[in-house]
Amino acid sequence: MPSLIDIRRRIRSVKNTQQITRALKLVSAAKLRRAQDRVIAARPYAQSIRELLSNLAAAAASDPDLSASTLLAQREAKRIELILMTSDTGKAGAFNANLTRTADRFIREHEGVAFDIVTVGRKGRDYFRRRNASVPRDYIGVLAKPAYATAAEIGRESVRRFRDGEVDAVYLINSEFKNVMSQKPSETRLLPVALPEPKQGEEPKIIDYIFEQPPLEMLQRLLPRYVEVAVFQGMLETSASEHAARMTAMDAASRNAGDVIDKLTLTMNRARQAAITKEIIEVVSGAAALD
Structure with missing residues:
Protein backbone atom coordinates (compact mmCIF):
# COMPACT_ATOMS: atom_id res chain seq x y z
CA MET A 1 0.00 0.00 0.00
CA PRO A 2 1.39 3.45 -0.89
CA SER A 3 2.33 5.80 1.92
CA LEU A 4 0.01 8.51 3.25
CA ILE A 5 2.21 11.22 1.71
CA ASP A 6 1.93 9.64 -1.76
CA ILE A 7 -1.85 9.29 -1.46
CA ARG A 8 -2.25 12.91 -0.31
CA ARG A 9 -0.07 14.04 -3.20
CA ARG A 10 -2.26 12.14 -5.66
CA ILE A 11 -5.44 13.57 -4.16
CA ARG A 12 -4.04 17.09 -4.44
CA SER A 13 -3.05 16.45 -8.08
CA VAL A 14 -6.50 15.11 -9.01
CA LYS A 15 -8.20 18.07 -7.30
CA ASN A 16 -6.06 20.49 -9.33
CA THR A 17 -7.06 18.63 -12.52
CA GLN A 18 -10.71 18.78 -11.49
CA GLN A 19 -10.49 22.55 -11.07
CA ILE A 20 -9.14 22.83 -14.63
CA THR A 21 -11.87 20.62 -16.11
CA ARG A 22 -14.59 22.57 -14.27
CA ALA A 23 -13.18 25.86 -15.55
CA LEU A 24 -13.06 24.53 -19.13
CA LYS A 25 -16.66 23.36 -18.81
CA LEU A 26 -17.83 26.80 -17.66
CA VAL A 27 -15.91 28.56 -20.45
CA SER A 28 -17.37 26.22 -23.10
CA ALA A 29 -20.87 26.65 -21.67
CA ALA A 30 -20.60 30.44 -22.00
CA LYS A 31 -19.23 30.21 -25.56
CA LEU A 32 -21.82 27.59 -26.56
CA ARG A 246 -15.98 20.07 -24.88
CA MET A 247 -18.57 21.02 -22.27
CA THR A 248 -19.88 17.44 -22.18
CA ALA A 249 -16.37 15.95 -22.07
CA MET A 250 -15.21 18.27 -19.28
CA ASP A 251 -18.36 17.58 -17.26
CA ALA A 252 -17.65 13.84 -17.49
CA ALA A 253 -13.99 14.43 -16.61
CA SER A 254 -14.96 16.46 -13.53
CA ARG A 255 -17.30 13.71 -12.33
CA ASN A 256 -14.65 11.05 -12.94
CA ALA A 257 -12.12 13.12 -11.00
CA GLY A 258 -14.60 13.27 -8.11
CA ASP A 259 -14.91 9.47 -8.15
CA VAL A 260 -11.11 9.11 -8.13
CA ILE A 261 -10.84 11.54 -5.19
CA ASP A 262 -13.44 9.53 -3.25
CA LYS A 263 -11.55 6.27 -3.86
CA LEU A 264 -8.21 7.81 -2.92
CA THR A 265 -9.72 9.34 0.23
CA LEU A 266 -11.04 5.91 1.23
CA THR A 267 -7.63 4.37 0.60
CA MET A 268 -5.97 7.14 2.64
CA ASN A 269 -8.35 6.59 5.56
CA ARG A 270 -7.67 2.87 5.49
CA ALA A 271 -3.92 3.47 5.44
CA ARG A 272 -4.17 5.92 8.33
CA GLN A 273 -6.35 3.49 10.27
CA ALA A 274 -3.82 0.70 9.64
CA ALA A 275 -0.98 2.96 10.84
CA ILE A 276 -2.89 3.88 14.02
CA THR A 277 -3.76 0.23 14.69
CA LYS A 278 -0.13 -0.72 14.21
CA GLU A 279 1.00 1.94 16.71
CA ILE A 280 -1.59 0.80 19.27
CA ILE A 281 -0.43 -2.80 18.90
CA GLU A 282 3.17 -1.70 19.38
CA VAL A 283 2.27 0.27 22.55
CA VAL A 284 0.23 -2.59 23.99
CA SER A 285 2.98 -5.10 23.15
CA GLY A 286 5.58 -2.87 24.81
CA ALA A 287 3.44 -2.49 27.93
CA ALA A 288 2.88 -6.22 28.08
CA ALA A 289 6.62 -6.83 27.76
CA LEU A 290 7.31 -4.58 30.78
CA ASP A 291 4.95 -6.65 32.95
Whole structure:
Protein backbone atom coordinates (compact mmCIF):
# COMPACT_ATOMS: atom_id res chain seq x y z
CA MET A 1 0.00 0.00 0.00
CA PRO A 2 1.39 3.45 -0.89
CA SER A 3 2.33 5.80 1.92
CA LEU A 4 0.01 8.51 3.25
CA ILE A 5 2.21 11.22 1.71
CA ASP A 6 1.93 9.64 -1.76
CA ILE A 7 -1.85 9.29 -1.46
CA ARG A 8 -2.25 12.91 -0.31
CA ARG A 9 -0.07 14.04 -3.20
CA ARG A 10 -2.26 12.14 -5.66
CA ILE A 11 -5.44 13.57 -4.16
CA ARG A 12 -4.04 17.09 -4.44
CA SER A 13 -3.05 16.45 -8.08
CA VAL A 14 -6.50 15.11 -9.01
CA LYS A 15 -8.20 18.07 -7.30
CA ASN A 16 -6.06 20.49 -9.33
CA THR A 17 -7.06 18.63 -12.52
CA GLN A 18 -10.71 18.78 -11.49
CA GLN A 19 -10.49 22.55 -11.07
CA ILE A 20 -9.14 22.83 -14.63
CA THR A 21 -11.87 20.62 -16.11
CA ARG A 22 -14.59 22.57 -14.27
CA ALA A 23 -13.18 25.86 -15.55
CA LEU A 24 -13.06 24.53 -19.13
CA LYS A 25 -16.66 23.36 -18.81
CA LEU A 26 -17.83 26.80 -17.66
CA VAL A 27 -15.91 28.56 -20.45
CA SER A 28 -17.37 26.22 -23.10
CA ALA A 29 -20.87 26.65 -21.67
CA ALA A 30 -20.60 30.44 -22.00
CA LYS A 31 -19.23 30.21 -25.56
CA LEU A 32 -21.82 27.59 -26.56
CA ARG A 33 -24.72 29.94 -25.85
CA ARG A 34 -23.39 32.56 -28.27
CA ALA A 35 -22.40 29.98 -30.89
CA GLN A 36 -25.81 28.30 -30.69
CA ASP A 37 -27.59 31.61 -31.18
CA ARG A 38 -25.51 32.31 -34.30
CA VAL A 39 -26.26 28.87 -35.76
CA ILE A 40 -30.00 29.24 -35.20
CA ALA A 41 -29.97 32.75 -36.71
CA ALA A 42 -28.04 31.64 -39.83
CA ARG A 43 -30.08 28.54 -40.68
CA PRO A 44 -33.12 30.37 -42.16
CA TYR A 45 -30.85 32.36 -44.52
CA ALA A 46 -29.10 29.20 -45.71
CA GLN A 47 -32.47 27.52 -46.27
CA SER A 48 -33.78 30.56 -48.18
CA ILE A 49 -30.82 30.66 -50.54
CA ARG A 50 -31.28 26.95 -51.29
CA GLU A 51 -34.96 27.54 -52.10
CA LEU A 52 -34.07 30.52 -54.29
CA LEU A 53 -31.56 28.37 -56.17
CA SER A 54 -34.22 25.73 -56.76
CA ASN A 55 -36.71 28.30 -58.08
CA LEU A 56 -34.11 29.90 -60.35
CA ALA A 57 -33.11 26.50 -61.72
CA ALA A 58 -36.76 25.69 -62.42
CA ALA A 59 -37.20 29.01 -64.22
CA ALA A 60 -34.01 28.45 -66.25
CA ALA A 61 -34.78 24.79 -67.01
CA SER A 62 -35.76 25.59 -70.59
CA ASP A 63 -32.40 27.24 -71.26
CA PRO A 64 -30.18 24.77 -73.18
CA ASP A 65 -27.06 26.31 -71.59
CA LEU A 66 -28.15 25.38 -68.05
CA SER A 67 -26.35 22.03 -67.98
CA ALA A 68 -23.20 23.71 -69.34
CA SER A 69 -23.07 26.23 -66.50
CA THR A 70 -19.56 26.23 -65.08
CA LEU A 71 -20.50 25.43 -61.48
CA LEU A 72 -23.14 22.86 -62.47
CA ALA A 73 -20.98 20.92 -64.93
CA GLN A 74 -20.57 17.27 -63.99
CA ARG A 75 -17.06 15.92 -64.66
CA GLU A 76 -15.35 12.65 -63.97
CA ALA A 77 -13.84 13.00 -60.51
CA LYS A 78 -10.08 12.56 -60.90
CA ARG A 79 -9.12 15.08 -58.21
CA ILE A 80 -11.35 16.15 -55.32
CA GLU A 81 -10.92 19.02 -52.93
CA LEU A 82 -12.10 18.08 -49.45
CA ILE A 83 -12.74 20.87 -46.95
CA LEU A 84 -12.42 19.40 -43.44
CA MET A 85 -13.44 21.40 -40.37
CA THR A 86 -12.08 20.44 -36.94
CA SER A 87 -11.16 22.28 -33.76
CA ASP A 88 -7.85 23.95 -32.99
CA THR A 89 -7.56 22.43 -29.52
CA GLY A 90 -8.39 19.12 -27.88
CA LYS A 91 -10.21 18.20 -24.65
CA ALA A 92 -13.42 17.72 -26.64
CA GLY A 93 -13.87 13.98 -26.33
CA ALA A 94 -14.25 12.13 -29.64
CA PHE A 95 -15.22 15.30 -31.53
CA ASN A 96 -12.12 15.56 -33.74
CA ALA A 97 -11.66 11.80 -34.04
CA ASN A 98 -15.18 11.43 -35.48
CA LEU A 99 -14.50 14.11 -38.11
CA THR A 100 -11.12 12.73 -39.20
CA ARG A 101 -12.58 9.21 -39.25
CA THR A 102 -15.37 10.44 -41.55
CA ALA A 103 -12.79 12.05 -43.84
CA ASP A 104 -10.73 8.83 -43.92
CA ARG A 105 -13.81 6.80 -44.81
CA PHE A 106 -14.74 9.27 -47.56
CA ILE A 107 -11.25 9.02 -49.05
CA ARG A 108 -11.34 5.20 -48.96
CA GLU A 109 -14.72 5.21 -50.71
CA HIS A 110 -13.15 7.16 -53.61
CA GLU A 111 -10.26 4.83 -54.28
CA GLY A 112 -8.07 5.90 -57.17
CA VAL A 113 -9.01 9.59 -56.84
CA ALA A 114 -6.42 12.22 -55.87
CA PHE A 115 -7.35 14.43 -52.92
CA ASP A 116 -6.44 17.94 -51.82
CA ILE A 117 -7.37 18.42 -48.16
CA VAL A 118 -8.25 21.99 -47.16
CA THR A 119 -8.26 22.03 -43.37
CA VAL A 120 -10.07 24.49 -41.14
CA GLY A 121 -8.68 23.83 -37.67
CA ARG A 122 -5.30 22.67 -36.35
CA LYS A 123 -6.35 19.12 -35.43
CA GLY A 124 -7.36 18.20 -38.97
CA ARG A 125 -4.25 19.81 -40.44
CA ASP A 126 -1.90 17.96 -38.10
CA TYR A 127 -3.73 14.66 -38.65
CA PHE A 128 -3.35 14.68 -42.43
CA ARG A 129 0.12 16.20 -42.49
CA ARG A 130 1.32 13.30 -40.34
CA ARG A 131 -0.05 11.02 -43.07
CA ASN A 132 1.74 12.97 -45.85
CA ALA A 133 -1.56 14.00 -47.47
CA SER A 134 -1.78 16.97 -49.83
CA VAL A 135 -2.83 19.99 -47.70
CA PRO A 136 -2.55 23.00 -50.04
CA ARG A 137 -4.43 25.39 -47.71
CA ASP A 138 -5.07 25.48 -44.00
CA TYR A 139 -6.91 27.96 -41.80
CA ILE A 140 -6.01 28.08 -38.10
CA GLY A 141 -7.80 30.00 -35.36
CA VAL A 142 -10.83 30.94 -37.48
CA LEU A 143 -13.46 28.82 -35.70
CA ALA A 144 -13.10 30.63 -32.36
CA LYS A 145 -15.11 33.49 -33.90
CA PRO A 146 -16.36 32.40 -37.35
CA ALA A 147 -16.38 35.32 -39.78
CA TYR A 148 -18.12 35.46 -43.15
CA ALA A 149 -15.03 37.06 -44.69
CA THR A 150 -13.02 33.90 -43.96
CA ALA A 151 -15.77 31.67 -45.35
CA ALA A 152 -15.94 33.83 -48.48
CA GLU A 153 -12.17 33.51 -48.95
CA ILE A 154 -12.35 29.71 -48.67
CA GLY A 155 -15.36 29.53 -50.97
CA ARG A 156 -13.92 31.84 -53.64
CA GLU A 157 -10.68 29.87 -53.87
CA SER A 158 -12.59 26.58 -54.15
CA VAL A 159 -14.82 28.04 -56.88
CA ARG A 160 -11.77 29.33 -58.76
CA ARG A 161 -10.03 25.95 -58.63
CA PHE A 162 -13.19 24.20 -59.85
CA ARG A 163 -13.71 26.69 -62.68
CA ASP A 164 -10.08 26.40 -63.79
CA GLY A 165 -10.30 22.62 -63.83
CA GLU A 166 -7.74 22.11 -61.04
CA VAL A 167 -10.28 19.96 -59.19
CA ASP A 168 -13.36 18.11 -60.44
CA ALA A 169 -15.44 18.32 -57.26
CA VAL A 170 -15.46 20.02 -53.87
CA TYR A 171 -16.86 18.40 -50.74
CA LEU A 172 -17.29 19.72 -47.20
CA ILE A 173 -17.06 17.66 -44.01
CA ASN A 174 -18.10 19.45 -40.84
CA SER A 175 -19.91 18.72 -37.61
CA GLU A 176 -23.65 19.28 -37.60
CA PHE A 177 -24.97 20.74 -34.34
CA LYS A 178 -28.09 18.96 -33.10
CA ASN A 179 -28.12 19.81 -29.41
CA VAL A 180 -25.76 19.89 -26.44
CA MET A 181 -25.59 16.10 -26.28
CA SER A 182 -25.65 15.32 -30.01
CA GLN A 183 -23.28 16.41 -32.78
CA LYS A 184 -22.60 14.31 -35.85
CA PRO A 185 -20.27 14.64 -38.85
CA SER A 186 -21.95 15.90 -42.01
CA GLU A 187 -20.82 15.43 -45.62
CA THR A 188 -21.93 17.92 -48.29
CA ARG A 189 -21.09 18.28 -51.97
CA LEU A 190 -20.43 21.95 -52.72
CA LEU A 191 -19.26 21.69 -56.34
CA PRO A 192 -20.66 20.89 -58.79
CA VAL A 193 -23.66 22.44 -57.06
CA ALA A 194 -26.45 19.95 -56.46
CA LEU A 195 -29.66 21.93 -56.93
CA PRO A 196 -32.38 21.17 -54.36
CA GLU A 197 -35.09 18.82 -55.59
CA PRO A 198 -38.60 18.30 -54.20
CA LYS A 199 -39.10 15.26 -51.97
CA GLN A 200 -40.73 12.16 -53.38
CA GLY A 201 -44.48 12.62 -53.80
CA GLU A 202 -44.17 16.37 -53.22
CA GLU A 203 -45.09 18.93 -55.85
CA PRO A 204 -42.23 21.29 -56.75
CA LYS A 205 -42.74 24.69 -55.14
CA ILE A 206 -42.22 27.25 -57.90
CA ILE A 207 -42.50 30.98 -57.29
CA ASP A 208 -43.38 33.11 -60.30
CA TYR A 209 -40.62 35.74 -60.36
CA ILE A 210 -40.40 38.73 -62.67
CA PHE A 211 -36.77 38.67 -63.81
CA GLU A 212 -34.88 41.80 -64.82
CA GLN A 213 -31.99 39.56 -65.94
CA PRO A 214 -32.09 36.12 -67.56
CA PRO A 215 -32.56 33.42 -64.88
CA LEU A 216 -29.42 31.57 -66.03
CA GLU A 217 -27.30 34.71 -65.60
CA MET A 218 -28.68 35.25 -62.11
CA LEU A 219 -28.10 31.59 -61.28
CA GLN A 220 -24.45 31.81 -62.30
CA ARG A 221 -23.99 34.87 -60.05
CA LEU A 222 -25.80 33.24 -57.15
CA LEU A 223 -24.00 29.88 -57.20
CA PRO A 224 -20.64 31.24 -55.86
CA ARG A 225 -22.51 33.03 -53.07
CA TYR A 226 -24.28 29.77 -52.23
CA VAL A 227 -20.89 28.04 -51.82
CA GLU A 228 -19.67 30.82 -49.51
CA VAL A 229 -22.84 30.59 -47.39
CA ALA A 230 -22.53 26.79 -47.18
CA VAL A 231 -18.92 27.12 -45.93
CA PHE A 232 -19.94 29.77 -43.38
CA GLN A 233 -22.84 27.63 -42.17
CA GLY A 234 -20.42 24.72 -41.77
CA MET A 235 -18.07 26.90 -39.70
CA LEU A 236 -20.90 28.00 -37.40
CA GLU A 237 -22.18 24.44 -36.96
CA THR A 238 -18.69 23.10 -36.22
CA SER A 239 -17.92 25.88 -33.74
CA ALA A 240 -21.13 25.24 -31.78
CA SER A 241 -20.54 21.48 -31.91
CA GLU A 242 -16.99 21.90 -30.58
CA HIS A 243 -18.13 23.88 -27.54
CA ALA A 244 -20.95 21.41 -26.83
CA ALA A 245 -18.59 18.43 -27.12
CA ARG A 246 -15.98 20.07 -24.88
CA MET A 247 -18.57 21.02 -22.27
CA THR A 248 -19.88 17.44 -22.18
CA ALA A 249 -16.37 15.95 -22.07
CA MET A 250 -15.21 18.27 -19.28
CA ASP A 251 -18.36 17.58 -17.26
CA ALA A 252 -17.65 13.84 -17.49
CA ALA A 253 -13.99 14.43 -16.61
CA SER A 254 -14.96 16.46 -13.53
CA ARG A 255 -17.30 13.71 -12.33
CA ASN A 256 -14.65 11.05 -12.94
CA ALA A 257 -12.12 13.12 -11.00
CA GLY A 258 -14.60 13.27 -8.11
CA ASP A 259 -14.91 9.47 -8.15
CA VAL A 260 -11.11 9.11 -8.13
CA ILE A 261 -10.84 11.54 -5.19
CA ASP A 262 -13.44 9.53 -3.25
CA LYS A 263 -11.55 6.27 -3.86
CA LEU A 264 -8.21 7.81 -2.92
CA THR A 265 -9.72 9.34 0.23
CA LEU A 266 -11.04 5.91 1.23
CA THR A 267 -7.63 4.37 0.60
CA MET A 268 -5.97 7.14 2.64
CA ASN A 269 -8.35 6.59 5.56
CA ARG A 270 -7.67 2.87 5.49
CA ALA A 271 -3.92 3.47 5.44
CA ARG A 272 -4.17 5.92 8.33
CA GLN A 273 -6.35 3.49 10.27
CA ALA A 274 -3.82 0.70 9.64
CA ALA A 275 -0.98 2.96 10.84
CA ILE A 276 -2.89 3.88 14.02
CA THR A 277 -3.76 0.23 14.69
CA LYS A 278 -0.13 -0.72 14.21
CA GLU A 279 1.00 1.94 16.71
CA ILE A 280 -1.59 0.80 19.27
CA ILE A 281 -0.43 -2.80 18.90
CA GLU A 282 3.17 -1.70 19.38
CA VAL A 283 2.27 0.27 22.55
CA VAL A 284 0.23 -2.59 23.99
CA SER A 285 2.98 -5.10 23.15
CA GLY A 286 5.58 -2.87 24.81
CA ALA A 287 3.44 -2.49 27.93
CA ALA A 288 2.88 -6.22 28.08
CA ALA A 289 6.62 -6.83 27.76
CA LEU A 290 7.31 -4.58 30.78
CA ASP A 291 4.95 -6.65 32.95
